[in-house]
Amino acid sequence: MLDRIRSFLAVLEAGSVNRAAGQLGIAQPTLSRHIQSLEQEIGGPLFERDNKGMLPTDLGFHLRDSFEPIIKNYDLALADVCAFAQGRQQQLRVGYLGMAASKFLNPALSKLKAAHPDIQLLLFDQTPAEQLQALQAGKLDVALIGQEGAAQTNDFYKRRAAKLGVCAALPSEHPLAAEPELSLAQLKGERFIGVTPKDVPGRNHWMTELCSQAGFKPRFIKNSESVTETFTLIAGENAVTLLPDYISSPPPPGVVFCRLTDKWAHWELFVLRQRGRGSAPARQLVDWIGI
Missing domain, CATH: 3.40.190.10 (Periplasmic binding protein-like II)
Known part of the structure; x- marks a missing residue:
């Protein structure tokens, strides 16, 4: 069960069975079987599968919220015991x-x-x-x-x-999506996706301060609990967010990154x-x- 939960979390984070399998160092069919077995044991689909990748269902989000803290606490507890023993x-x-x-x-x-x-x-x-x-x-x-x-x-x-600099994450259909760079003032009036304060305390305040320097106050419509959920909400809610530009991997389908040109925008x-x-x-x- 523990391995299947880890497999599920890896696929959710990567947004793809193939990418997750490569990160975990296991064969793609093996990882797919882990997910299918977990879905059978729980009693419902954890992902919606289409040509855009693997998007979590409501059940998938509920499973993540319930088990991700347990997995992390397990890893910490095991490390603590090993440290004591060795x-x-x-x-x-x-x-x-x-x-x-x-x-x-x-x-x-x-x-x-x-x-x-x-x-x-x-x-x-x-x-x-x-x-x-x-x-x-x-x-x-x-x-x-x-x-x-x-x-x-x-x-x-x-x-x-x-x-580091800052980039804006936009829906791929956004009028500004074709621009590799933009100024933060161009996002005035947009709907913003924030981050749950209990997970990343201060992130929404950071975005608010940046937008204030650009002359407007961001309107947060939802808070996400993970980067994966943030990207899903950007595409699904036609909203935007701000991210540190250390994110080097390509954005998932439906999302584009545009670097901010404002010299004062940093993280x-x-x-x-x-x-x-x-x-x-x-x-x-x-x-x-x-x-």
Whole structure:
């Protein structure tokens, strides 16, 4: 059951069985069987399948909301037990924003493994709120988090890892969708998709502040709980949102990215670690992220 739930979450995040299978390192038919078996066990379809990919049904969203926190807590609990059994000095527990990992975290991890070949890395793809909770509970050593989450606490050592631009995510049929770049003022009057504050505290405030500098107040019509749901709502509700431009993967069908030309529009990525008690590898990793 646990493996099938993980498979479901991977397909939901990737929006495609083929992409999810590649990320998980398993065959596409095997992953499809996992999803079909889970649907049979639960008693209903979890995805709508069409030529645009795999879109979650209401049941799929309900399953994600019910089980995603359980899976993440399970991973944290298992890591904590392993750390206790094997000795923390040989382990480093790192939380991160999934879509920022390939550009900012992975190069630093490679450098760390070269310097400490025996260290065991325990990696957790978590929302900013989950990272902060895990840091406060002593279940993470290092966290890669956005400026919104970093602003929520002064309990940890923090360092800015990168200052990034901003892009607008638009429906592919939007009149501005053919423009590779645009100014934020061009989105005045648009309907905006926000983010659930409990998952990404401060993100909606960040968007509101940017729009205020452009001379208008955004009208949020819905909050999403994941990047996948955000893209679904953009296409389905004919709405827009603002995202840090670290997202390097192509947008899903029905969505386009347009970079903002406003020089003052930016987003910052931070790395946090425990104060005073950080190991040498933890301090090194913090220094290397974003270099």
